Amino acid sequence: MSHADAPPLQPAGPAKSGGDERLLHRSLARRLMGRPELGSVVGAAAVFLFFSIVAEPFLRAASLSTVLYASSTIGIMAVPVALLMIGGEFDLSAGVMVVSSALISSMVSYQMTANTWVGVGVSLLVTLAIGAFNGLLLTRTKLPSFIITLGTFFMLTGLNLGFTKLISGTVSTKTIADMEGFDSARTLFASHLTLGSVDIQVTILWWLALVAVATWILLRTRVGNWIFAVGGNADAARAVGVPVTKTKIGLYMGVAFAAWVSGQHLLFSYDAIQSGDGVGNEFLYIIAAAVGGCLMTGGFGSAIGAAVGAFIFGMASKGIVYAQWNPDWYKFFLGAMLLLATLLNAWVRKRAEEKA
Amino acid sequence: MGAVLAAALGASLAGCSSTGGLRAEQERAAKAAGGKAAVNTPRWTFAMVTHSGDGDTFWDIVQNGAQQAAVKDNIKFVYGHDKEAQRQSQLVQSYIDQKVDGLIVSLAKPNAMKDVVAKAEKAGIPVITVNSGAEESKAFGALSHIGQDETVAGEAVGEELNKRGRKKALCVLHEQGNVGHEQRCDGAKKTFKGDLQKLYVEGTNMPDVQSSIESKLQSDSALDAVVTLGAPFAATAVKAKEQAGSKAEIDTFDLNAQVATGLKDGSLGFAVDQQPYLQGYQAVDLLWLYKYNSDVLGGGKPVLTGPQVITKKDAAALEDYTKRGTR
Numbered sequence: 001m002s003h004a005d006a007p008p009l010q011p012a013g014p015a016k017s018g019g020d021e022r023l024l025h026r027s028l029a030r031r032l033m034g035r036p037e038l039g040s041v042v043g044a045a046a047v048f049l050f051f052s053i054v055a056e057p058f059l060r061a062a063s064l065s066t067v068l069y070a071s072s073t074i075g076i077m078a079v080p081v082a083l084l085m086i087g088g089e090f091d092l093s094a095g096v097m098v099v100s101s102a103l104i105s106s107m108v109s110y111q112m113t114a115n116t117w118v119g120v121g122v123s124l125l126v127t128l129a130i131g132a133f134n135g136l137l138l139t140r141t142k143l144p145s146f147i148i149t150l151g152t153f154f155m156l157t158g159l160n161l162g163f164t165k166l167i168s169g170t171v172s173t174k175t176i177a178d179m180e181g182f183d184s185a186r187t188l189f190a191s192h193l194t195l196g197s198v199d200i201q202v203t204i205l206w207w208l209a210l211v212a213v214a215t216w217i218l219l220r221t222r223v224g225n226w227i228f229a230v231g232g233n234a235d236a237a238r239a240v241g242v243p244v245t246k247t248k249i250g251l252y253m254g255v256a257f258a259a260w261v262s263g264q265h266l267l268f269s270y271d272a273i274q275s276g277d278g279v280g281n282e283f284l285y286i287i288a289a290a291v292g293g294c295l296m297t298g299g300f301g302s303a304i305g306a307a308v309g310a311f312i313f314g315m316a317s318k319g320i321v322y323a324q325w326n327p328d329w330y331k332f333f334l335g336a337m338l339l340l341a342t343l344l345n346a347w348v349r350k351r352a353e354e355k356a
Numbered sequence: 357m358g359a360v361l362a363a364a365l366g367a368s369l370a371g372c373s374s375t376g377g378l379r380a381e382q383e384r385a386a387k388a389a390g391g392k393a394a395v396n397t398p399r400w401t402f403a404m405v406t407h408s409g410d411g412d413t414f415w416d417i418v419q420n421g422a423q424q425a426a427v428k429d430n431i432k433f434v435y436g437h438d439k440e441a442q443r444q445s446q447l448v449q450s451y452i453d454q455k456v457d458g459l460i461v462s463l464a465k466p467n468a469m470k471d472v473v474a475k476a477e478k479a480g481i482p483v484i485t486v487n488s489g490a491e492e493s494k495a496f497g498a499l500s501h502i503g504q505d506e507t508v509a510g511e512a513v514g515e516e517l518n519k520r521g522r523k524k525a526l527c528v529l530h531e532q533g534n535v536g537h538e539q540r541c542d543g544a545k546k547t548f549k550g551d552l553q554k555l556y557v558e559g560t561n562m563p564d565v566q567s568s569i570e571s572k573l574q575s576d577s578a579l580d581a582v583v584t585l586g587a588p589f590a591a592t593a594v595k596a597k598e599q600a601g602s603k604a605e606i607d608t609f610d611l612n613a614q615v616a617t618g619l620k621d622g623s624l625g626f627a628v629d630q631q632p633y634l635q636g637y638q639a640v641d642l643l644w645l646y647k648y649n650s651d652v653l654g655g656g657k658p659v660l661t662g663p664q665v666i667t668k669k670d671a672a673a674l675e676d677y678t679k680r681g682t683r
Contacts, residue, residue: 057453057454057455060453062452062453063450063453063454066446066449066450066453069446069449070443070446073442073446161532161533170535170538171532171533171534171535171538172465172467172533172535175467266442269468269471270441270442270465270467270468270470271467272467274441274465274468274533275532275533276531276532276533276534277440277441277442277533278440281440317443318446318450321436321447321450321451321454322450322453322454324434324454326435327435327436327437331410
């Protein structure tokens with residue numbers, strides 16, 4: 001898989017079609033076909049159709065809101081992970097970082113008997129610092145991100161358990177539900193709105209907002225161009241004056257920010273946190289981004305694609321339940337579903353490139 | 357080719373084993389479950405959602421119990437599990453969306469399940485909690501709780517260790533972050549007159565479990581008992597003990613076929629069983645009783661399924677049951 005066949009998209013610049021009428025005429029369709037998320041949209045439609053047929057309760061409004069909630073908990077993290085992948089890097093510590101962020105917030109509030117917002121604020125700072133640590137270490141040592149973040153992954157896993165047991169004496173944190181500021185923080189991170197019979201979790205709004213912001217950054221700002229350039233070819237990017245180091249550190253801090261949002265959601269919806277959770281979730285985020293059309297090699301992808309990838313994941317994982325299949329086969333179906341979606345994705349993109 | 361195959365088949369049939377194997381298992385299975393409903397109530401759907409990981413022996417036995425009760429009670433039984441709290445609660449939510457007629461939930465991470473259990477109540481779906489969550493069950497609005505009090509089970513282990521004259525024991529926790537595991541070891545510590553230490557191992561990585569126990573036994577020869585918290589880890593502890601050349605007695609929580617054999621041949625001291633089969637069977641049966649007759653068992657107190665201390669003299673009788681996956 002080389003980047004050459006998938007040039008970074010520069011949507012701000014219209015097709016350089018010169019005076020050729022035919023090219024001008026085709027440019028809209030062509031632009032649509034060249035979008036990285038097109039394949040995943042087709043895949044999502046296929047998965048949706050499949051479960052609509054095999055699982056009767058799947059199409060109910062209440063079920064769809066459950067599916068959307070499941071998608072949003074993956075999707076919030078898939079957005080910055082996709083950006084990071086476009087920038088050519090991985091973050092294996094992302095899953096555990098979510099739990100770290102929740103633990104910090106809970107323990108700071110409880111131990112200092114402070115307003116929970118103090119914990120939330122401290123948690124934001126510390127989590128961003130972990131992200132910056134990842135980015136700094138990566139750019140300073142020039143080691144692969146796989147190694148750096150694998151190290152952070154293990155360290156955070158150990159710190160989560162070590163600190164929680166040291167401070168709380170047990171493996172989960174104390175409840176903070178009776179503390180000042182809990183209710184307002186819960187409104188922001190873990191409330192849900194009821195529209196008729198449908199329950200909309202606030203994480204869905206966070207998710208949509210993050211997708212919108214990330215898409216705006218990617219497509220409408222200079223930073224977006226930097227991200228594509230850094231992921232496409234870091235040396236060439238540096239040569240033309242792109243701040244490669246800053247961009248990469250920024251991308252890791254973006255992951256940290258989303259980890260903070262997800263972590264606060266965990267904390268304020270469950271009010272006590274298990275220190276062992278989160279391990280393995282980093283792969284779900286990476287899968288969502290990859291299914292959504294982000295290249296594993298960097299330089300190509302979109303935030304909307306990652307959102308669609310998370311949605312496919314949400315549909316597949318919950319659709320299997322709605323279909324009342326034997327859970328022994330759950331992982332197999334999940335894997336097959338993801339593989340099919342990715343293949344379809346790749347096929348559509350290839351066709352699109354041929355046409356273009 | 358065909359002739360060779362036929363000859364091979366014939367030979368293998370002639371020389372087939374009269375003990376164990378698939379055929380013996382099928383015969384046992386045919387005897388065990390009749391497969392016909394004993395009642396003519398409507399075909400309700402009951403869903404069970406646990407915090408089990410993939411391929412867990414213990415929860416397999418719970419499921420066996422639930423399934424046999426479901427057959428008898430004319431119930432459609434569906435099962436889901438996820439070790440991650442958030443996804444477990446999402447699973448419960450998706451069964452509520454499907455408007456199942458009853459829910460069976462384990463509360464290993466009670467805070468995470470609180471809201472979704474309340475939602476089930478609101479949707480008019482009766483909930484029974486199993487295994488873990490004895491303290492929270494009633495407060496969350498569940499009908500009854502069926503399980504073992506982990507602290508009580510731990511205390512039983514401590515007492516049994518005293519009875520056997522043990523002085524220094526090791527408690528092997530195979531899942532970091534599991535509250536029930538901590539309670540078991542703490543309970544044992546409470547009643548045990550000797551010294552009890554905790555050892556954390558990576559339960560999903562058997563070689564790691566073995567080498568961890570091995571190095572612990574090598575480094576401390578005063579250890580005269582090792583207590584594992586799950587049946588599959590008992591056999592590993594026995595191997596570790598042999599490798600380390602230790603004299604420690606291996607004891608365990610929970611039961612499986614290997615443990616029953618170990619108890620019989622003396623490589624294991626005792627096992628504390630919480631009878632997972634009962635947890636599944638009773639949960640389905642009690643939900644059925646509630647739907648049929650508004651019966652509730654336990655009077656707001658948890659219905660205990662253990663601990664039952666099993667030693668060499670019980671092992672022979674239980675061996676068959678462990679093989680068919682109901683003990």
